[in-house]
Amino acid sequence: MLRSPAWRAWLVGALLVPALLAASGVFARARVAQREFAQREAAGRLAVAVRADEVLLAGGVADEDEHRALVDAVRDKITSHRVTDLQVTNLRVTDLLAEGGNRSPLSATTVADVVAAAVAASAHDLTAVATADALSVRATVPDEPRATTLRTALTALGARDPRVDVGAQVDLAALQRSVTAMIEGGGGFRFEPSSTAWQGHGPVLVDHVGRLLLVAPTAAITLNGHASTEHPDAPALARQRADAVRALFVAQGVRPDRIRTAVVLDSAPENTDPATRQVDVLIS
Numbered sequence: 230m231l232r233s234p235a236w237r238a239w240l241v242g243a244l245l246v247p248a249l250l251a252a253s254g255v256f257a258r259a260r261v262a263q264r265e266f267a268q269r270e271a272a273g274r275l276a277v278a279v280r281a282d283e284v285l286l287a288g289g290v291a292d293e294d295e296h297r298a299l300v301d302a303v304r305d306k307i308t309s310h311r312v313t314d315l316q317v318t319n320l321r322v323t324d325l326l327a328e329g330g331n332r333s334p335l336s337a338t339t340v341a342d343v344v345a346a347a348v349a350a351s352a353h354d355l356t357a358v359a360t361a362d363a364l365s366v367r368a369t370v371p372d373e374p375r376a377t378t379l380r381t382a383l384t385a386l387g388a389r390d391p392r393v394d395v396g397a398q399v400d401l402a403a404l405q406r407s408v409t410a411m412i413e414g415g416g417g418f419r420f421e422p423s424s425t426a427w428q429g430h431g432p433v434l435v436d437h438v439g440r441l442l443l444v445a446p447t448a449a450i451t452l453n454g455h456a457s458t459e460h461p462d463a464p465a466l467a468r469q470r471a472d473a474v475r476a477l478f479v480a481q482g483v484r485p486d487r488i489r490t491a492v493v494l495d496s497a498p499e500n501t502d503p504a505t506r507q508v509d510v511l512i513s
Contacts, residue, residue, distance in 0.1 A: 273288060273289035273290070273330050273331030273332060273333060273334060274288050274289065274334065274358070274359070274360050275287070275288035275289075275290075275299075275333045275334055275335055275340070275358075275359045276288055276356065276357070276358050276359075277335075277340055277343055277344060277355075277356070277357040277358075277359075278355065278356050278357075279344060279347040279348065279352055279353075279354075279355040279368075280353065280354060283322075283323060284303060284307075284322045284323070284344055285322075285323045285325060286299060286300065286303070286322065286323070286324055286325060286326055286340070287325035287326065288325075288326060288327070288330075288333065289326070289327050289328075289329075289330025289331055289333075290326050290327070290328055290330060290332070290333050291328070291329075291330065291331065291332040291333075292328055292329075293328060295332060295333060295337075296324075296326050296328050298337040299326065299333060299337045299340055300322055300324055300326070301337070302337035302338060302340060302341035303322055303340060303341050303344050304322060305341065306341035306342070306344060306345045307341075307344060307345060307348055333359075334359045334360055334361045334364075335359045335364070339386055339387070342382075342386055343355075343357050343366070343383070343386055346379055346382035346383060346386070347368060347379065349378070349379075349382075350368075350370050350375040350376070350378050350379035350382075350393075351370055351371050351375055351440065351443040351444075351482060352368045352369065352370050352375075352379060352393075353369060353370075353371075353399075353443065353444035354368060354369040354444075355367070355368035355369075356368070357383075357388070363389055364386070364387045364388045364389065365388065365389060365391075366383050366388045366391040366392070366393075367391070367392045367393075367394075368383075368391070368392070368393045368394070369393070369394045369395070369396070370393060370394075370395060371395070371396060371443050371444075371446035371482075372395060372396070372446060373395055376393040376394070376395050379391070379393050380393050396446050396447065399444055399445040399448070401445060401448055401512050401513065404441075404442075404444065404445055404448070404512055405511070405512045407441065408438055408441060408442070408510055408512065409510075411434070411437065411438055411441065412434065412438060412510065415429075415430060415434040415437075416428075416429040416430060416431075416434065417429075417431075417434075417503065417507050418431055418434065418435060418474055418507055418508040418509075418510070419431060419503055419506055419507045419508075420470055420473075420506045420507070421506070422498075422499040422500040422506060423457075423460055423466070423499055424506075425466070425469045425470055425473060427473075428506075432477060435474055435477040435478065436477060436480075436481055438478075438510065439477060439478040439480070439481030439482070439483055440481050440482075442478065442481075442483050442512075443481070443482055443483065445512065446484070447487075448487065448512050448513065449487055449489070449512070449513045450478070450483070450487050450488045450489070450510065450511070450512055451488075451489050451490075451491060451510075451511040451512075451513070452471040452474050452475055452488060452489070452490045452491070452508055452509070452510060452511075453471065453490075453491050453492075453493045453508065453509040453511065454466075454467035454468055454469070454470040454471030454472075454474075454490060454491070454492055454493065454508050455467055455470070455493045455494075455495055455504060455505050455506060455507050455508065455509070456470070456492070456493075456494060456495070456499070456505065456506065457494070457495050457496070457497060457498055457499040457502075457505040457506070458494050458495065458496055459498055459499070460499070463494050464492050464494065467492040467493060467494065468490060468492055470506070470507075470508050471490035471491070471492070471508050472490060473508075474508045474510075475488050475490055493509075
């Protein structure tokens, strides 16, 4: 029987080396798992919502720098909208981000791209929830071509099987209230007296309202163009004003067959009564 020191050394090595190698593998896997867990824990939870006229950002962020980067990225990306006051814009950012938490699971660029994809597809009800493991998205858009475009964009941004529906039921009374408040708050769809020249921020306001109307792809829209009877051709003037609003709505994607125009003649002078030179929007 071999009892030499060399034999004993070989036996110890044969037993210990595989055990040590196995242990080192376990330790290595444990360290990888620990790092992955730490990364998941370091990433918080972020919700992005796009409604008819608003973007909401909610969740936890690590610090003020990340906080500001997320908000600024959305504002910078949506260049077709002024992000200021809801009364005169179609998009505002409501900031519900809480600092002192974990880092956002989405980069500022990705958040902005999600919002931009939603706006480009005229999504009026998008909710995206991001964690370290997944990005889940649900949205509603006016038609199937926009739905296909949005699904493709969201998948490219990392969303898992984004659910994009077409034409959900819209509360038309609530939409009418929102449209009326936006128009009145922005100064109205008004024209210079005895003219078809816009007054104030009219064209910009019409663009924003036109985008808002996309939330109801089957609703009927009536544009009542006003003019004073003091004008020598009041019916034509009123019609031209309504047609000007209609053209901008169509440019924003509202289907022409949804829009009808009507003439309203007022007895008051246009230079004293702004209502005699405006266009009303009625939704049904």
